[in-house]
Amino acid sequence: MKGLFSEMRRKLLGEETTPMGDIEDEYVELDTSSQEAGRSKVTVRPYAIAEFGDVKGILDALRDGKTIALVNIKPLKDKDLVELKRAINKLKKTCDAIEGDIAGFGDDYLVVTPSFAQIYRESQNQTVSEVKG
Numbered sequence: 001m002k003g004l005f006s007e008m009r010r011k012l013l014g015e016e017t018t019p020m021g022d023i024e025d026e027y028v029e030l031d032t033s034s035q036e037a038g039r040s041k042v043t044v045r046p047y048a049i050a051e052f053g054d055v056k057g058i059l060d061a062l063r064d065g066k067t068i069a070l071v072n073i074k075p076l077k078d079k080d081l082v083e084l085k086r087a088i089n090k091l092k093k094t095c096d097a098i099e100g101d102i103a104g105f106g107d108d109y110l111v112v113t114p115s116f117a118q119i120y121r122e123s124q125n126q127t128v129s130e131v132k133g
Contacts, residue, residue, distance in 0.1 A: 042117075044068045050075040055087045058112065059094050065114045074108040 045067050047058050054076075061067035071091070076084045091112055095102045099115040111119055 040066060042066055042068060044070065046070045046072065048072040048075055049084075049087055050079070052076075052083045052087050052090075055090050058091065062094060062098060062100060062112060062114055065098070065116070067114070068117055069110075069112040070105075071110040071112060072108060073110060077108065 043061075043066060045061065047054070047069050049055060049058075049071060058069050058071060061069060073084060073088070076087060088110070091110065092102055094100075095112060101111075101113045101117065101119045103111050103119040103121065105111050113119060
């Protein structure tokens with residue numbers, strides 16, 4: 001009965017049949033190197049900004065999404081404050097676009113992270129008596 005329905009289906013749909021003996025065992029070879037890419041690590045990378053053009057490399061790494069940037073702004077700070085503000089604004093805008101985070105670290109460094117990381121900040125609401133108490 002099973003063979004009858006298969007034969008009717010083949011004739012109605014115009015399917016070609018292949019005898020079971022003609023089917024070869026087939027297998028699929030998997031590339032195991034792609035599994036390593038799924039477990040990639042986060043890179044913490046130092047950068048220095050000596051001029052506005054140096055920001056491009058930082059932005060490219062942040063857009064890639066696997067780099068936390070530690071940015072030394074002292075060279076540009078000593079050279080030109082207007083360019084420094086421009087560079088920091090560019091970093092902030094990109095951070096907002098990729099839903100990352102940016103914060104100053106001391107007087108001469110910035111920490112810039114992609115969306116998967118958040119920078120710890122102490123509570124802004126602590127009063128002086130809480131800190132001393």
